[in-house]
Amino acid sequence: MNISKKLLLIVALTCLEVSITVFAAFEIAKGARFHQLNFLHLKYINQLANRVEHINLNNHIDIDTLEADILAIREQPQTCINEANALNLFIMKMINTSHAILLCKQDVELANKALYSLEQYRNGVLSREQILQYLVAALQQFNKNSEAFEAPITKTVSFIFISFIPLVIIISLFNIGSITYLSRTISSSIRNLTSLLLSQSHSHKSLDYEFDTNTPDELKSLIFAAKKRIENDLLNLESSQHLQAIVKTQTASLQQANDELAQFAYRASHDLKSPLTGAKSLAKFVIEDIKNADTQEALKNTQTIVNQMEKLELLVTDILKLAKADIATKEREVINFDEIIGDIKTRLYWLIKQNNCDFNTFVNVPVSIKTDKTRLTQIIENLISNALKYYDSTKAFSFVKCDIFIDKNDFTIIIEDNGIGISKKFHNEVFEMFKRFHPHLSEGSGLGLALVKKHVEFLKGTINFVSSSHGSTFKITLPLSTLI
Numbered sequence: 001m002n003i004s005k006k007l008l009l010i011v012a013l014t015c016l017e018v019s020i021t022v023f024a025a026f027e028i029a030k031g032a033r034f035h036q037l038n039f040l041h042l043k044y045i046n047q048l049a050n051r052v053e054h055i056n057l058n059n060h061i062d063i064d065t066l067e068a069d070i071l072a073i074r075e076q077p078q079t080c081i082n083e084a085n086a087l088n089l090f091i092m093k094m095i096n097t098s099h100a101i102l103l104c105k106q107d108v109e110l111a112n113k114a115l116y117s118l119e120q121y122r123n124g125v126l127s128r129e130q131i132l133q134y135l136v137a138a139l140q141q142f143n144k145n146s147e148a149f150e151a152p153i154t155k156t157v158s159f160i161f162i163s164f165i166p167l168v169i170i171i172s173l174f175n176i177g178s179i180t181y182l183s184r185t186i187s188s189s190i191r192n193l194t195s196l197l198l199s200q201s202h203s204h205k206s207l208d209y210e211f212d213t214n215t216p217d218e219l220k221s222l223i224f225a226a227k228k229r230i231e232n233d234l235l236n237l238e239s240s241q242h243l244q245a246i247v248k249t250q251t252a253s254l255q256q257a258n259d260e261l262a263q264f265a266y267r268a269s270h271d272l273k274s275p276l277t278g279a280k281s282l283a284k285f286v287i288e289d290i291k292n293a294d295t296q297e298a299l300k301n302t303q304t305i306v307n308q309m310e311k312l313e314l315l316v317t318d319i320l321k322l323a324k325a326d327i328a329t330k331e332r333e334v335i336n337f338d339e340i341i342g343d344i345k346t347r348l349y350w351l352i353k354q355n356n357c358d359f360n361t362f363v364n365v366p367v368s369i370k371t372d373k374t375r376l377t378q379i380i381e382n383l384i385s386n387a388l389k390y391y392d393s394t395k396a397f398s399f400v401k402c403d404i405f406i407d408k409n410d411f412t413i414i415i416e417d418n419g420i421g422i423s424k425k426f427h428n429e430v431f432e433m434f435k436r437f438h439p440h441l442s443e444g445s446g447l448g449l450a451l452v453k454k455h456v457e458f459l460k461g462t463i464n465f466v467s468s469s470h471g472s473t474f475k476i477t478l479p480l481s482t483l484i
């Protein structure tokens, strides 16, 4: 039986014990009251007897006084009848004392008859002698009944006293025993559970088994509630730690972005400043040349200014492209690779010719690819232009190969050359802005690969490269699922 059921039993027994005690007390008090009423009854009988004696001595009969006396005599048996409830009647019937109530009924009836006789006397139906005889006979009967009433009432009170008090004592003892047993069971269950939870020798399995078999349901629920609470607290702690970690990573990436931006601003302004300073100095020379009427020199210097401005324009265009790479993209469209490659070839024609490179493209894309055309074109064009720009003039034969194909779940672009390559010590700086490792070989802003990387990341792809003095290979993979 679990703890709550045991407690419920004790509550029920205590209620029973209290009810029996209260009932017994009431019944005993009622017995005493019945005795008291009987004494009062006797008093009024004596009062009537004295009055009847006075009448016998030839005195006048005062009907009203006699009526009042008889009404007073009738009141006590009537009260007894009213106060005897069903349970009293049942107990009295069981122990053979119910005649006490019959005696009361007899007295009430006798009193009613006496009142009726007085009424008859008043109406002249009965004579003085007749009424006096009747009253004497009634008084005798009242006395007899009153005497006979005492014994059954005493017997009933004794019965209640003898039978209910031991019952109350037995239930009380039983209650005391049960409460003692229950409190011991509860405290020993708590002790066992505490030592079970604190013991380290148990395996998880045996701990669970012991817990399941030897722990009362209420303690199990208590432990489960505590466990749940601890789990929730741990979960909250974990999620707050997780949030802290996210904040930390985001702060770090913001810091990095901030650093990059500062570096970018510094490099961009530096690279913009030198052609501007150069152009300003040259413009001063041109002024001097014009003053000296040296048109040849003025022309030469002006041409240099134009060249520098073209470079500046290119740099500004590249910076703008890089800035745009971070901003929103255009709508995706189906890519026509022949068209893209054809356009790139046209734009880079001068480089292919100048370097005498063997430039080949292989496109094998059987599915239709949908993506941002500008980004994809800039990726391919930058890599091809690098491969062409950084060719190795010491090698007898230069080649640039562009492979575009589907590999399992990836859309892949590989651009390979046998150019001068990038020294291993610079490999981790390749995608940084304004980094140029062969500035003497070719013109450029040093922003091409940074732009390529930004585009690839935007398209959720990856970029890798291998590079040595034998040449370089750049490989880009974009998940096919994002391009269909």
Ligand SMILES: Nc1ncnc2c1ncn2[C@@H]1O[C@H](COP(=O)(O)OP(=O)(O)OP(=O)(O)O)[C@@H](O)[C@H]1O
Residues within 6 Å of the ligand: 318, 382, 386, 387, 390, 417, 419, 420, 421, 422, 430, 435, 436, 437, 438, 439, 443, 444, 445, 446, 447, 448, 449, 450, 472
């Ligand atoms: N295929 C390659 N072979 C050898 N070196 C390369 C190759 N690609 C890039 N590099 C080196 O990496 C540097 C950075 O390339 P990136 O494309 O970012 O700039 P860039 O070509 O100098 O200028 P631009 O901004 O005009 O592209 C180059 O200056 C070059 O030194």
Ligand SMILES: [Mg+2]
Residues within 6 Å of the ligand: 382, 385, 386, 444, 447, 448, 449
């Ligand atoms: Mg480049």
